[in-house]
Amino acid sequence: SQEVVQLECVKRAKLGDAVVLKCLTHSMWRYRVWYKQATNKTLQHLSSADYKYTPMVTDHRYFTESSAMETNLTILQMTEEDVGTYYCGIFKSRDVVFGSGTVLEIEGESEPVQSVLQSPEYIRAQPGDSVTLSCSFTSSQHQQEHTRVMWVKTGSDSQIISLKYGKENIFCEDTEEASCVHNLTLKDISSAEDGTYLCVVTACGDTLIGNATTIHVNVAFLKENHKKYRFLFARSHMEATVLVLVGVICKMYKRPTKGISDVSTNAPCLGHINYGPGLVLIRSGFSLKYHSQ
Structure with missing residues (x-):
């Protein structure tokens, strides 16, 4: 099992609310830390704790509660400056092992993934050709690390063609609400590639499906x-x-x-x-x- 597990991929809260970010620590190591990655990509240390002693925090609005199996961070009176990605970690010998991160956003302001579009809608090809399918979508900058893009060929022989995570061949603009694109290239195609392809984008539990691309191979x-x-x-x-x-x-x-x-x-x-x-x-x-x- 993983040594550090952050239970929520994304957390949405209203301004002024108290927010609790949970982290399970299946480890014999006692020393835990919390860091925040802001929108400008800087990493900010928030707290350090040995669960047997009083934790040290860098801001009076933060406090941590730790036990042998978990370390939770509480943020009092959430502000716009608190938006970002929070990482829980444990000191293991000389290394720090982090969890996957929890994205904190203001409730109602943004969605993890928006408007998944595929292009082209139809491809007519000859056997032996190479074709490229494109999938574009808009994603919150904080959620790009948690984004999964999957290509599915539909029909009686439905199958997953490609599965990509995070920034693996997914190209996004360096903006707060980023436009992202992922291309799938099929080489030396035959009649086996004839069919309809769907781009499925998932981020923190939210899933959107593209408008489909159909490939017709001229046998x-x-x-x-x-x-x-x-x-x-x-x-x-x-x-x-x-x-x-x-x-x-x-x-x-x-x-x-x-x-x-x-x-x-x-x-x-x-x-x-x-x-x-x-x-x-x-x-x-x-x-x-x-x-x-």
Whole structure:
């Protein structure tokens, strides 16, 4: 099990309220800390505590309650400056192990994820192509670390195609309400990729689904090319066969034969070969003189 577990991904409260942020500490280590990451990305130390002794706090509005299994932070009279991400941690030897964080927001001001849009809506592709699906959404800056983007292929064979967390290939603007985008690229596609794809964005328990992208793989294109390749192979095979037969005939008539002499040709045995669309034309000429015995 995890040594530090923060029970709430996001906490929303009204200005002036008292807020309690809970943290479970499944660890033998006694020394715990709370830090806050503000909107400007700075890390602020709030409190330190050995659960057997009185905790030390940096602001009279903060206080912590600790036991062997938990360390909770209380913020009195919440203000706008309290908005941010709060991390609970334990000292383990020389390291600090932090929880996943709890985002504190003002109630009613923002939602974790807004307006999930997919583009394009329809893709027509040929077998072997590479296609890119795009998913864009708006997210609170504090919640980006807790954001999950999942691509699902729907239908009778529904399956998860891709699953990304936090900032793993999810690109967001560096603003308070950030526009984020995640692209999914499918390479060397076949008829197996034919179907409808949904982008599912989840942040702190809130889930939104995109408007869907449909991929149609033109299998008929592949069949037409197979027919074309078969025709070209058959044509090449036929041409090669004709050339071999002509060569054999030439050798046969040039070789002296009993009862036949003075073989003369009016033209070379193989005069010229014209390749037309699907045709082989051979022009040759020869004459034989027979002598009676």
